[in-house]
Amino acid sequence: xxxxxxxxxxxxxxxxxxxxxxxxxxxxxxxxxxxxxxxxxxxxxxxxxxxxxxxxxxxxxxxxxxxxxxxxxxxxxxxxxxxxxxxxxxxxxxxxxxxxxxxxxxxxxxxxxxxxxxxxxxxxxxxxxxxxxxxxxxxxxxxxxxxxxxxxxxxxxxxxxxxxxxxxxxxxxxxxxxxxxxxxxxxxxxxxxxxxxxxxxxxxxxxxxxxxxxxxxxxxxxxxxxxxxxxxxxxxx
Numbered sequence: 001x002x003x004x005x006x007x008x009x010x011x012x013x014x015x016x017x018x019x020x021x022x023x024x025x026x027x028x029x030x031x032x033x034x035x036x037x038x039x040x041x042x043x044x045x046x047x048x049x050x051x052x053x054x055x056x057x058x059x060x061x062x063x064x065x066x067x068x069x070x071x072x073x074x075x076x077x078x079x080x081x082x083x084x085x086x087x088x089x090x091x092x093x094x095x096x097x098x099x100x101x102x103x104x105x106x107x108x109x110x111x112x113x114x115x116x117x118x119x120x121x122x123x124x125x126x127x128x129x130x131x132x133x134x135x136x137x138x139x140x141x142x143x144x145x146x147x148x149x150x151x152x153x154x155x156x157x158x159x160x161x162x163x164x165x166x167x168x169x170x171x172x173x174x175x176x177x178x179x180x181x182x183x184x185x186x187x188x189x190x191x192x193x194x195x196x197x198x199x200x201x202x203x204x205x206x207x208x209x210x211x212x213x214x215x216x217x218x219x220x221x222x223x224x225x226x227x228x229x230x231x232x233x234x235x236x237x
């Protein structure tokens with residue numbers, strides 16, 4: 001069902017994005033992964049290809065730049081003839097009280113987490129209309145649950161949830177499915193964190209990868225437009 005399909009994953013060189021890429025490759029899908037770091041994204045793409053489970057291309061891309069997303073979409077369609085799935089995953093977090101937060105930190109979070117998704121979607125729509133494809137945005141439970149020191153991150157994720165639900169209504173008549181996935185605690189490198197054994201209680205990147213595959217395999221008439229996912233048991237410190 002998914003063999004031979006093509007996906008674009010922003011922020012695909014580590015964490016959730018990499019977990020999704022690996023899950024897709026295991027299904028025989030082809031993937032274009034992006035990262036702002038040219039060396040890193042090429043290294044990860046090579047490692048994925050060395051596993052012999054599908055094909056991966058790495059593209060240096062900044063989601064804040066529309067031209068970079070257009071380049072990534074073009075790489076997918078030129079390599080494999082179509083673009084079937086877009087995973088808008090790239091994200092950043094700056095956490096501080098409103099008194100401590102700088103204007104540059106605010107702008108960085110909004111530009112990457114929200115405007116970056118707009119750019120990703122806009123660049124991909126023509127190709128996805130051709131393939132009757134699927135858009136998934138990676139939001140967060142922070143898109144419905146606010147917390148202290150989370151003003152920028154909450155604003156970006158609340159906005160992302162609203163954006164995704166609105167474009168779901170815009171695009172479903174064009175045959176494009178849209179879902180936002182809202183994870184709780186995930187064991188990733190997000191915000192400078194290094195995963196360790198202490199993160200075993202958290203959702204793992206491969207769990208999100210499996211969720212994406214399950215969504216892609218659902219009957220075309222069915223659209224889970226918003227999916228919340230939490231660890232089974234909360235951390236007990």
